[in-house]
Amino acid sequence: MMNKTSKTLDIVVRPGMSLTGKWHKNTYQIKRKLGNGAIGSVYLCETKGKQAALKISDKSSSMTMEVNVLKSLEKAQGNRLGPYLLDVDDWVTAQGTYSFYVMEYVRGMPMTDFIERHGKEWVGVFMLQLLEDLEKLHQSGWVFGDLKSENLLVASSPPKVRWIDVGGTTQIGRAIKEYTEFYDRGYWEMGSRKAEPSYDLFAFVMVFLSVFYPKRFPKGSKPQATLFKKINDVKALKPFSYCLKKAILGKYSSSSEMKKEITNILYQAQKRTTRNQQRHNQRNKSTSDTLPFMIESLGIIGIAIGYYLSSLIIP
Template identity: 25%
Template structure:
């Protein structure tokens, strides 16, 4: 079935002006339609946010539509030949939409799907126009954050068709849409990863921070893909791909496609440095480097032939790949190097100027050297200049320098005191964690100790933060996959421990960790995650203080097995003293419950009271803790006792004496 027939927007009129004619593409956040602007009678592209995206964004941020509108206005003011122009914005049936320039062509993703990879001259031609668009956005304070082939449109070349991409027009889209959705996500979760993971910059993964250098990194990955036909990293899960950008350097394209000029490896490496500070500051700076490299490649290789093919497309020669020369005059105005024509003009005019200056110098030399006083003046001038040069040379090469003192391993206060004695100024770089150097001690210095430094110069110190430690993240109550991701992001090693039953948390959810949540840990520390097995089939009852018989009956009713261990105790015999597992522990049926059972108090010896007066015997027995029962005549003499003398009985046993 034709899916466009089922699209209810086809044929509808938006805002009384834009008649929807056909659907061009459907992406993750929006659908793009062609439409006729019935007011200006032109074809435009209408991008409408998906209902699910819009409702989700509204649920997170009440002002999503207003924010979307503000971003659309910002991008509408961004005018550049390589930026897809935004004409209008609004809402239709509660869904935000943008009205944009309609570009006849394909996305770079579609081109790469067909061609797999591009020749260097085509790749650089597209790359220059991409960077020109992104640089215009950077100058206006806009960061794209989602540079990828899907957002690069390759229009038909002015000469017609797309056989030679060098002459094609490239336009970058989705500035406003990416930023509007990103702002909604930021207010909800702080650091939301908006870029596609195959092109995401390391700082977006680790800090959620984006600036123009983030777009430079993503553009560098796009250049890598155009040259090699693949992205540098792949993996089973998006988070695995994202962290490869943090942990690994992008490989050189020539390692995958032999024969690529080294300068292309350099451009990719410059754009994709993991440290943002090592990249060009924005797309404009990278564009200047690309243009210079492309001119140099073209001039150096203008005599080399490119790959030729016979009629059946079988390659007959494969020399080193080259880039076609692009003369400054052939560049469009938005892509020329600054003052290219003036520089060339000055280079052409130099020979004519040098001829006139040389003639004037020869005439002055003949006039001076023909006069004796002139020769003396020249000699004196030479001597003075030699002395000045010698003194100046000594000062600039030796005299103005001193030796940088050794500051590494000193405390901050000691380093400042030593630098002050040497007449040097200290500045501090970003501190770093170190396992061996104590906190607030000098970890690095620049220049290094014993290096030459200008007197009164500046030494940059990097202080130690000491061993890196941080509280263990709270992952209790999270499913294992989410808990594992949080702990891996914190650079911790995750180990699964033995699962246990829990009446409050469902199966598969973290119930505890070892070490406990909040404990200070170091990067790389091992964290044992204990998962819930869900509600237990049985719960161990409280048996302490019960008789052994009652305890056995209670366990038997629950399907549990009692295992007794007898211990000395003052408690009555067969009373339960302790249990394992503790009461309330969830267990399976058939589990053994260990019981500590009292043996009863230790036995005592009954003294002999026979032949003693009855009252005296009664007092003796009671003094040793025996209750006494007197039979017959309490005033007589004891004639028998039960239990008998020297019997061992439990403390408190009643003694019966017979008196007569």
């Protein structure tokens, strides 16, 4: 069913063509396909000289639900968590009517690629950025649900993690709308699929594990032991392992609590490195102090030996 939908969509929606909405009469020129979602496909398009992302599907009701989420997220806060919504409309064709919505095109690099290219020191930065956004989202009564590395892009200057698919976003207290097995605590037998902050925090840990295990890993007969071992085995995650395990066990009641502990770890680590650096500098300083002295004394000894030898030759 899902396959059939995207296949027919690929036939109907082609790069270069334009489509016009039934209700608002805006025209969009399709540039290229950006990807497939759980429902429908996303295309890069151009309208009035500007680039935007257009999501289209034949599942009108699911699309409407996604739009509802985007709208409530915008209402909930000035700070934009998801992509900015630009237009919602229908497209009537001979093959049938499709629903689409147009949103801001978030340009960026997948988080995993970014960390690979720019270094592991970004792990801590992105952890804090994500926890801050999750905190805001949870405070406004929502849970992200389908939090996974594929849904996260790093936009540049300055590097900032952005969420690109909010389809799984669910009101707190309800059943998670959309999820991906590897990131889902129900799959790992570590809890329910009720939308609560701790559900997102579990997926949060899996996001950072997926950065270091791009091919993922199987559940095994003892899921919790598997997860703990995988956390222990990554050197870059070592400083955070206590927090990550706590989140796996669902022991954080809020993202601010977790953010506080991670901030603390980063702060301590920074203090330690600056202290080490200072100590290192001091050591350098002491050798640089002694070096001239040693050269000097070596010189004096040399001259002394010279005098002694010459006194032997010349009686």
